[in-house]
Amino acid sequence: MKRVIRLLIPCLVGGLLLGGAARAALAASTFVFGAQGEPVCLDPAIITDGISSRITHQIFEGLTKYKGATTEVVPALAERWEVSADGTIWTFTLRKNATFHDGTPFDAKAVVWNFERWRFTKHPQHENQLKAGQTFEYYEGQFGGFDDQSLIAKVEAVNPTTVRFTLKDPQGPFLANLAMFTFVLPSPAAIEKWGTESCKHPVGTGPFRFVEWKPNQEVVLEANPAYWNKAAAPKVQRVIIRNIKDSSQRLAALKAGEIHGMEWVNPDDVRVVRADPNLQVLLRPTNTTGYVAFNYKVKEFQDKRVRTAIAHAINKRGIVNALYGGTGLVANQFQPPPLWGYNKELKDYPYSADRARALLKEAGFAQGLKEITWEDGRKEPLAFWYMPVSRPYYPNPKEIAEAIAADLAKAGVTVGPQTIDWSAYLDKRKKGELPLYMLGWTGDNGDPDNFVCYFFCNPGASREGFYSNKDLAEVLLQAQKLTDQGKRAALYRKAEQMIHDDVSRLFIANNQPPLAFSKKVKGYVPNPTNTEYFNTVQVE
Amino acid sequence: MGAYAVKRFLTILPVLVGISLLVFSFVHLIPGDPAVAMLGERATPERVAAVRAQLGLDEPLYHQYWIYLRKVLQGDLGISVIRGDPVLADLMHRFPATVELALSAILLAIVVGIPVGVVSAVWRDSVFDGLSRLVALTGVSMPIFWLGLMLAWFFGVELGWLPTGFRLDTDVTVRPVTNLYLLDSLLAGDARAFLSSLRHLVLPAVALGTIPLAIIARMTRASLLEVLSQEYIRTAEAKGAPQRTVVLHHAMRNALLPILTVTGLQVGHLLAGAILTETIFSWPGIGLWVYEAIQARDYPIVQGATLFIGTVFVLVNLCTDLLYAAVDPRVAYD
Numbered sequence A: 001m002k003r004v005i006r007l008l009i010p011c012l013v014g015g016l017l018l019g020g021a022a023r024a025a026l027a028a029s030t031f032v033f034g035a036q037g038e039p040v041c042l043d044p045a046i047i048t049d050g051i052s053s054r055i056t057h058q059i060f061e062g063l064t065k066y067k068g069a070t071t072e073v074v075p076a077l078a079e080r081w082e083v084s085a086d087g088t089i090w091t092f093t094l095r096k097n098a099t100f101h102d103g104t105p106f107d108a109k110a111v112v113w114n115f116e117r118w119r120f121t122k123h124p125q126h127e128n129q130l131k132a133g134q135t136f137e138y139y140e141g142q143f144g145g146f147d148d149q150s151l152i153a154k155v156e157a158v159n160p161t162t163v164r165f166t167l168k169d170p171q172g173p174f175l176a177n178l179a180m181f182t183f184v185l186p187s188p189a190a191i192e193k194w195g196t197e198s199c200k201h202p203v204g205t206g207p208f209r210f211v212e213w214k215p216n217q218e219v220v221l222e223a224n225p226a227y228w229n230k231a232a233a234p235k236v237q238r239v240i241i242r243n244i245k246d247s248s249q250r251l252a253a254l255k256a257g258e259i260h261g262m263e264w265v266n267p268d269d270v271r272v273v274r275a276d277p278n279l280q281v282l283l284r285p286t287n288t289t290g291y292v293a294f295n296y297k298v299k300e301f302q303d304k305r306v307r308t309a310i311a312h313a314i315n316k317r318g319i320v321n322a323l324y325g326g327t328g329l330v331a332n333q334f335q336p337p338p339l340w341g342y343n344k345e346l347k348d349y350p351y352s353a354d355r356a357r358a359l360l361k362e363a364g365f366a367q368g369l370k371e372i373t374w375e376d377g378r379k380e381p382l383a384f385w386y387m388p389v390s391r392p393y394y395p396n397p398k399e400i401a402e403a404i405a406a407d408l409a410k411a412g413v414t415v416g417p418q419t420i421d422w423s424a425y426l427d428k429r430k431k432g433e434l435p436l437y438m439l440g441w442t443g444d445n446g447d448p449d450n451f452v453c454y455f456f457c458n459p460g461a462s463r464e465g466f467y468s469n470k471d472l473a474e475v476l477l478q479a480q481k482l483t484d485q486g487k488r489a490a491l492y493r494k495a496e497q498m499i500h501d502d503v504s505r506l507f508i509a510n511n512q513p514p515l516a517f518s519k520k521v522k523g524y525v526p527n528p529t530n531t532e533y534f535n536t537v538q539v540e
Numbered sequence B: 001m002g003a004y005a006v007k008r009f010l011t012i013l014p015v016l017v018g019i020s021l022l023v024f025s026f027v028h029l030i031p032g033d034p035a036v037a038m039l040g041e042r043a044t045p046e047r048v049a050a051v052r053a054q055l056g057l058d059e060p061l062y063h064q065y066w067i068y069l070r071k072v073l074q075g076d077l078g079i080s081v082i083r084g085d086p087v088l089a090d091l092m093h094r095f096p097a098t099v100e101l102a103l104s105a106i107l108l109a110i111v112v113g114i115p116v117g118v119v120s121a122v123w124r125d126s127v128f129d130g131l132s133r134l135v136a137l138t139g140v141s142m143p144i145f146w147l148g149l150m151l152a153w154f155f156g157v158e159l160g161w162l163p164t165g166f167r168l169d170t171d172v173t174v175r176p177v178t179n180l181y182l183l184d185s186l187l188a189g190d191a192r193a194f195l196s197s198l199r200h201l202v203l204p205a206v207a208l209g210t211i212p213l214a215i216i217a218r219m220t221r222a223s224l225l226e227v228l229s230q231e232y233i234r235t236a237e238a239k240g241a242p243q244r245t246v247v248l249h250h251a252m253r254n255a256l257l258p259i260l261t262v263t264g265l266q267v268g269h270l271l272a273g274a275i276l277t278e279t280i281f282s283w284p285g286i287g288l289w290v291y292e293a294i295q296a297r298d299y300p301i302v303q304g305a306t307l308f309i310g311t312v313f314v315l316v317n318l319c320t321d322l323l324y325a326a327v328d329p330r331v332a333y334d
Helices: A002-021 A050-059 A108-119 A124-131 A137-142 A174-178 A188-200 A247-255 A267-275 A304-313 A316-323 A353-362 A397-410 A422-430 A448-456 A470-481 A485-501 B002-029 B034-039 B045-055 B061-073 B087-122 B127-141 B144-158 B181-187 B191-228 B231-238 B243-280 B286-296 B299-327 B329-333
Strands: A030-035 A064-066 A073-075 A078-083 A089-094 A152-159 A162-167 A208-214 A218-223 A238-243 A261-263 A279-283 A288-294 A328-330 A371-373 A379-381 A383-385 A416-418 A436-442 A505-511 A514-518
Touching (some): A050 A208, A247 A267, A267 A514, A304 A353, A383 A397, B002 B299, B034 B045, B286 B299
Parallel strands (some): A383 A436
Antiparallel strands (some): A078 A089, A218 A238
């Protein structure tokens, strides 16, 4: 027994010593943010993930940016701009006092260099990326392709502070595109120096400079003392973005005071954070919509009465209240409310199982709907597909699918919830093999075009369940080519009404992703496009 | 002994080939196109084609395996699809963190587990024995994930004694030499960094070490009890040898064999347990790395790390067997 005691004593002493070191208080001049994973790359032109862009957005700036908590486009490295009457020539006047972190000046040449790098596949700093298996996905997506396919036909340095863009066709979302996280401007000298290693050596003009990236651990930034915009100079000296994969563990680190803020709070944990007197919840304005889509090769779904019945059958309010941790909103159209093309006048199909049953009866399904018939004659029980992974628009896809299935059952529609591996799911959806399925969209640039056109501008696409509405596509393509926001907004409102009237697709919910912070943190402004800036953040 | 070692070494070769076959084939067993899976919903067809080509997915299977094997033998584990870094270099960079954690865990398990087992066996059915058996049973059945979360919440959040994750405080740095931070901070003579890394190590090591600790304690107890009932022990006792000598010199030597085997197996399991522990405690070793790679479907990393962990497991077992033979010469003549 003596031996046991002899063992216990050093253990206790050690414990006390370690305990004595106590909770390390974070320095007030440092802002520590808990991210849900490791960044992929810090070259903004290549990345597509939010974890990387959260970091690059502190280091780099673009010509334009989104203002505060909105998707309104305001000047950034461009002081102002003008557009020609036909909407094809944009002239930007640049800031005179901005410099890159490596000391090279920011000027019109630097802008031209970057756009040429993104556009031309033979540009040495483009070609090397292709060889390394990377591409400039967003440039291709937003500007119609590379080389001759690019919508941007020419970018010229008129003088050191003036850049002129010539477009092949007018593009409505042009300024919003330029504000995207990916079209911020790196130092040409740095990219030329580091080549494909630029991912690990980001050099921009922004309020923070890159210090270090410790793999699987953290990225460290420091305030840029030479930042051109003195009014927006950082309020903290250092920023550390730590990689804490597990969401419960991120919350533990926040509660223990090891980090100041975090994102991707579990829906169930939102209440925990709200109940903690030292913590606060901030909601990111919604920019994401979860929908249920029909396959129009299914004969039953070609009948609008059946689609309307299903629209009436789903209790969206109940789903949002029960399964979104208090951060969801009921959706009645594709665009989320903060978008300027949102149609406020639109009236949703009210929840009513009786109305749904009546409509089904009218359509010839008095006994309910259990089995579907594909156009080629195949009959099968109606499967309802849900995604195997959680997305911002559907944080608990399985539970939501079960709730929808239960609602449909009450109206006489029997569906079997079903899922499969994520890649197979996307593949089946692309090929148009899913009869009725859940999916959603998170907006990239705050422009309605990005939300609606991707889905409805290609009538009959297998990816969209073969839905074909040429009038709708025409309205959307017309809106894409205008530069007057007022005229465009009217067209998007019209498009939403058309989608609604045809019951083309059912929109279930918008989510406002929650962020949790220590109450010591002030000045964090969540933005719908995830482009959030740490220079406004203060730690008391 | 030499011949035995060679014989044992030859038997692991088919196992290694088996591992490589398994690792190679699981990319093809997953439904859907691996390239689409990796790149997600917005991937362009060109990019999918590029990744398919990079992974060699368009070649016939046997040819793909042959290329894969040849590269592996040359030390080329491929390139991360997501980050473009060579898998082997990343693996080597992250492995020391896992080694530090696993060694601490197994050390903890041995240093605590064996004495507890010995005391339990010697004072069989005492209060201590009952208590330690209960704790060991709980320890064996405890999911690491749950234990880790509870440790972090209790010692990190409620008491605030120890950090909930990471290897160092935000304002401490260690100049990497071996990437074993305890060792590096000692080499640098930096007491603050040493204490910081030690404090960060405690909870993950306890979380990871608990199951092996419980298994080792149970095995020590059972094995020692069996040996203690044998006749040569009675002879030693009859000769008047003190109890300490009987237990530690006569009995332990024979009781050690199964303990050794179990400990060897635990080292392998620790590497698997490290995936969970590292994820919970944001410990930047290969466990966390693999977990992220699985989520991102970065197959070259998953393949490389699985092959590596499998090989380490096989080699540790080989060492255990050789050690076994060293402790008990009878083994080699089987």
